Amino acid sequence: MKNLTFKSGAIAVAAAVSIALTAPAQAADFSGKKVTLLVPYGEGGGSDTVARLLQPHLEKNLPGNPTVVVLNQPGGGGVKGSNKFDAAGPKDGTMLIVASSSGHLSFALGGKGVRFDETKWRGVVGLPRGAVIYTNAEQTGAMGKDPKADVAALKKATVINGSKTPIAVELLDTLTMEMLGVDNKTVFGLSTSKQRQAFWRGEINLNNDGSGVYTQKVASAQEGAKPTALFTYGAPTDDGGFERDPDHMDTPHFLEYYKAATGKDASGTELEVFKNLFAIKVALSKALALPAGTPQDIVDAWVDAMKKSYADPEVKKALAKEFGGMKPQFGKAAERALADGLKISDESKEYLNKLLQRKYNATL
Numbered sequence: 001m002k003n004l005t006f007k008s009g010a011i012a013v014a015a016a017v018s019i020a021l022t023a024p025a026q027a028a029d030f031s032g033k034k035v036t037l038l039v040p041y042g043e044g045g046g047s048d049t050v051a052r053l054l055q056p057h058l059e060k061n062l063p064g065n066p067t068v069v070v071l072n073q074p075g076g077g078g079v080k081g082s083n084k085f086d087a088a089g090p091k092d093g094t095m096l097i098v099a100s101s102s103g104h105l106s107f108a109l110g111g112k113g114v115r116f117d118e119t120k121w122r123g124v125v126g127l128p129r130g131a132v133i134y135t136n137a138e139q140t141g142a143m144g145k146d147p148k149a150d151v152a153a154l155k156k157a158t159v160i161n162g163s164k165t166p167i168a169v170e171l172l173d174t175l176t177m178e179m180l181g182v183d184n185k186t187v188f189g190l191s192t193s194k195q196r197q198a199f200w201r202g203e204i205n206l207n208n209d210g211s212g213v214y215t216q217k218v219a220s221a222q223e224g225a226k227p228t229a230l231f232t233y234g235a236p237t238d239d240g241g242f243e244r245d246p247d248h249m250d251t252p253h254f255l256e257y258y259k260a261a262t263g264k265d266a267s268g269t270e271l272e273v274f275k276n277l278f279a280i281k282v283a284l285s286k287a288l289a290l291p292a293g294t295p296q297d298i299v300d301a302w303v304d305a306m307k308k309s310y311a312d313p314e315v316k317k318a319l320a321k322e323f324g325g326m327k328p329q330f331g332k333a334a335e336r337a338l339a340d341g342l343k344i345s346d347e348s349k350e351y352l353n354k355l356l357q358r359k360y361n362a363t364l
Contacts, residue, residue, distance in 0.1 A: 028093055028301035031064030036095045040081025040103060042074040046322065047098040050127065050286050053318050057309035063301055066094075078103030079113050086116030089291035093298035096124065099287045101169050104280040108342045109167065109349070109364050118342050120292035123334030124302045125310075127319065128236055128326040129285035130211030130245040133173065133254075134218065134227040135159075139205040144228040147252070147261035151180050159184040161206040162195035166362040170195075171352075172233070172277040173208055176254055178355060179270050180261060186360070200224025211247040211324035231257035235326045236283040238333040240340065246325040273348045279341025285323065287338060303331040 035058070037051040051070045059068045073081035078100060085097045099118065105111070107118050135142045141153035159177065163170035163186050170186075177184040187204060196218065199207045202225050209218055211232065218227050232245040234253025244253050254274070258266050266274065288306070290299060307330060309315050319328075329337060344352075349364060356362045 027063060028298045029064045030062050030066035030093065030301075033064065033066045033094055035062065035066045035068045035093070037068060037070045038081060038085055038089075038095055038097045039070060039072045040074065040078040040085070040097065041072065041100065043072050045100075047100045047286060048072060049322065050288075050319075051098045053315060054306075054309055057312055057315055058305055061305035061308040063305075076113055077106055077111075079106050079111065079116075082107070082116040082118075083113070085291065086121075091291050091294045091298075093290065093294060093302060095291070096302065097121070097289055099284070099289060101280050101285055104284055104287070104342055105167070105169060105171075108276060108280060108344050109352070117292070118287075118289070119339045121289035121335075121338055122292065122294045122299045123329075123331065123336075123338050124288045124290060124299065125306045125331075126236075126284050126329040126334040126337050127286040127288075127323055128283050128329065129323045130235060130247055130326055131208045131233045131282060132211055132214040132218075132229050132245075132248060132251065133176070133206070133208045133231055133233070134214070134229045135207075136199065136202065136205035136225045137228040138225070139202065142228065142230060144230055147231075147257045150230060151182065151261040154180070154182045157205075159206050160187060160204045161185075162187045162190035162198055162204045164188065164191060166356055166360040167364065169277075169281045170208070172274075172281050173206070174355070174359065175270075175273060175277060176258075177206075178359075179258060179266065179274070199227070211245055211326075212321060215247060233278055233282045236278075236329065236337065238329060240336060242278075246327075269347050269351045272345065273351055276341060276344050276348060279337055283329070283337050283341060284334075287334065289334070289338065299331070306330065 039047045039051050041047050055068050055070055059065060082103050089095045107114050137143050140157040140159060142150040159182055161173055161184055165188055184206060190198060195207050196209060198204045229251050231254050232248050232251050234242040235245050237243055242253055242255055255266055290302060310328060353364050
């Protein structure tokens with residue numbers, strides 16, 4: 001009887017263990033909690049706009065229907081708030097950061113005061129924003145019909161673009177001109193809107209704008225210099241590749257344009273630097289992430305809530321107006337973009353340093 005009792009007990013224990021191992025993990029639940037959307041920038045900017053758009057929808061779609069608040073912590077181009085999030089962000093899903101290109105650039109290039117590591121954050125969604133690179137054909141002779149002829153014309157012209165500083169997201173424009181062998185000159189101190197106005201006045205003749213802005217404001221402008229689209233930066237695919245911008249399917253993306261102009265595929269360090277700056281400017285124009293170490297069930301709950309929020313016609317329409325027609329990258333795809341896209345090798349940094357020194361007498 002004792003032996004039978006022992007066997008019965010052992011069977012019961014084994015069954016309990018089996019059930020524990022096979023039962024699904026307890027789902028995340030935010031009932032009664034306050035969830036913070038941390039925006040490391042001031043009110044009114046792109047990241048703040050995204051956070052406030054999503055706020056009521058996340059309250060509805062996160063499990064337990066928590067109270068969701070937006071907290072702005074500006075400083076250092078996103079560095080101050082990102083440092084705090086990285087160091088002390090709770091791993092229970094009650095805080096999510098809304099990061100942006102300027103913060104990505106500071107991290108990737110080792111900006112002053114950076115103590116955060118975005119490559120370890122748990123990606124929830126990346127919101128890509130396309131970009132169109134266009135020229136004043138009357139000044140440069142680039143007609144946007146034949147990449148090889150365009151580049152030949154640009155090499156003969158005085159090509160001038162604008163940027164805020166030597167180390168800003170417009171660095172991607174300088175890189176692409178460098179890869180094409182075009183020696184562009186840059187006017188600094190110009191915000192995005194001022195760059196556009198300078199183009200219309202004929203003071204610069206090469207510029208880029210977001211895909212939606214290009215269609216809504218630039219291509220349809222009735223006055224000023226007329227734009228000729230050369231290429232887009234393309235759209236990210238979930239496997240880390242490139243495809244045409246869905247808002248400009250008739251315009252080649254840069255890697256297509258490069259091959260047509262030079263007769264070869266981009267390769268080596270130049271290609272790696274392009275991929276990094278593409279991730280910063282386009283693929284992760286806005287990135288919503290949880291702290292490193294957040295458990296997978298909580299990440300999954302956030303991804304599911306974000307997908308449901310994005311499916312709402314109101315949200316989809318507003319995001320399309322802000323970012324264009326590129327599809328978001330959810331979960332693992334967003335995490336891959338953060339981990340791979342923002343990790344710049346020493347060789348790539350050396351390449352950028354030499355480029356900045358030679359063209360602008362600047363360094364990273």
